[in-house]
Amino acid sequence: MTTTGPRVEEGYAPVTGGVRMYWRSVGEGGPPLVVVHGGFGVVEMFGDVLERLAAGRRVVAVELQGHGHTADVDRPFTWEAFADDVAALVGSLGPGPADLLGYSLGGGVVLRTAIRSPEAVRRLVVVSAPCRRDGWFPDVRAGQESVSSAGLEWMRRTPLYEAYAAVAPDVDAFPALMDKTGALISGDYDWTDEVRALTLPVLLAYADADGIPPAHAAEFFALLGGGLRDAGWDGSGRPASRLAVLPGRTHYDVFAAPELAPVVDAFLTAGG
Template sequence: MNKNILSNLFLAISLLAVASCQMAQKENQNDSTVSKDTVVSQNIKPVESGYADINGLEMYYEVFGKGKPLVLLHGSFMNIPMNWAHIIPLLAKDRKVIVAEMQGHGRTKDIAREFSYEGMADDVSGLLKHLKIDSADILGYSMGGGVAFQVAVRHPEQVRRLVVLSGTYTHDGWWPDVEASFATFTADMFKGTPIQEQYERFGNDPAHFPAFVKKVISIDLKPYDWSGDVKNIKAPVFMAIGDADGVRYEHALELFRAQGGGKMGDIHGLPKSRLAIIPGTTHIGLIQRTDWLIPMITDFLDSKLNSAPPTF
């Protein structure tokens, strides 16, 4: 892949990380009683945080707000503040927001276990049990979207509704050049970025950073296809991608059609699932589109499932 393209991608990741972390750090400076590694934004503080012993992991998590539970699952190489600092306050106004750091990410230390979407999905299931939550809405971004799909496939009884932002359910759900780029990822590309800085600040051995990068990207170097299982998910699904995303339009449309889309709602009624293609938006930029995306997410989570066509 063109080196300039990769450079632009990692610049975008770095800018996203900087923007999210600056929001959290600014608020942290105003409250000396809160750890600098805890998300604090717009005066929202976790009501609970800690580590849960799950499947051999000491899994770090934070809980904000109260109401119906919503679990946020971050993207590759990221952590809670990088991915969610600017989003948590918007969603925790009237619901319980649970954020966790996946295997090897943030404060959840790696273990001698292969990285897999299935394994991380089982970890999320275990966290819900640890928190004594029978079912929750699950929202995943990028890698977290793949984990979210697998939570719904492997633990359907724990999923009320599913939101996937720029995630895929087959390895070729990405544009071909994007999929080809995964094999070129190296630790050197992250040198000097907030991703490397936070990896070290959270107590990880800097010498292990190359192994961390290699292990995380390994899940996207192996072919996978969950089409059959994902298309049969019973929970309502809202999938959103950018029109300049790394995810193919056809990939998102294929799932939407399988979930009841592709019909005129005025005649047949609305499907329980939804699809959004956000204009002027990249893969990295999607979670910065909070002015558009958050109202769509909350409307989906709060909507009543009425598929009947409108009456006049």
């Protein structure tokens, strides 16, 4: 008997600022789920989580400006530009909003997308990202401030660089990627008030040994109306948003954890 896997497609979408964003689609059905990698990442960083999620829907993984297959342009990295790129990508998929999932840097990007373009987003999944910069542990923030091309030789020995070099249209652009990423993640931001104003359902997912303390995860969840009261014996007081803490995971493996997929799937299918 011959079996076939999920449908796989790939291509480039013109988004904003002259960027042609690489995307890879797995599975069929909708609404589609658009997935955004972390810093220096490519679509493969999620392991088989994408295929697990694609069992019942179309999953579209993208690569941001200067990452992976997506060539860089003469534009700094900003949360707003990345968010507008993702919103434009969603618009290219067809009518109707999409679900968004982002990890770490990508979590900040999809959060900004929901804030700036709420009409483009049905449900939002933020994995291992805070809603303000001081939500990271102090040592993580210090590490972010040291990210630059000065660390190129060290990065050359990492799996992140190897994955980039395998697909990038210009491997010599990696130092610029490091400098632009460092400038982005070391800048201050606080989206507290904008998060509080969100009306769409949001799933926040963290590792129990993340780069973000559980206290911030709880605070972020409270801004979305979660964890403020008992839900009642029948669950009628349960908020639309959810908080998941995956045990035995860290910031550096939670994105590819097999247990992440069923948590995300249950959230995306809640309420039909």
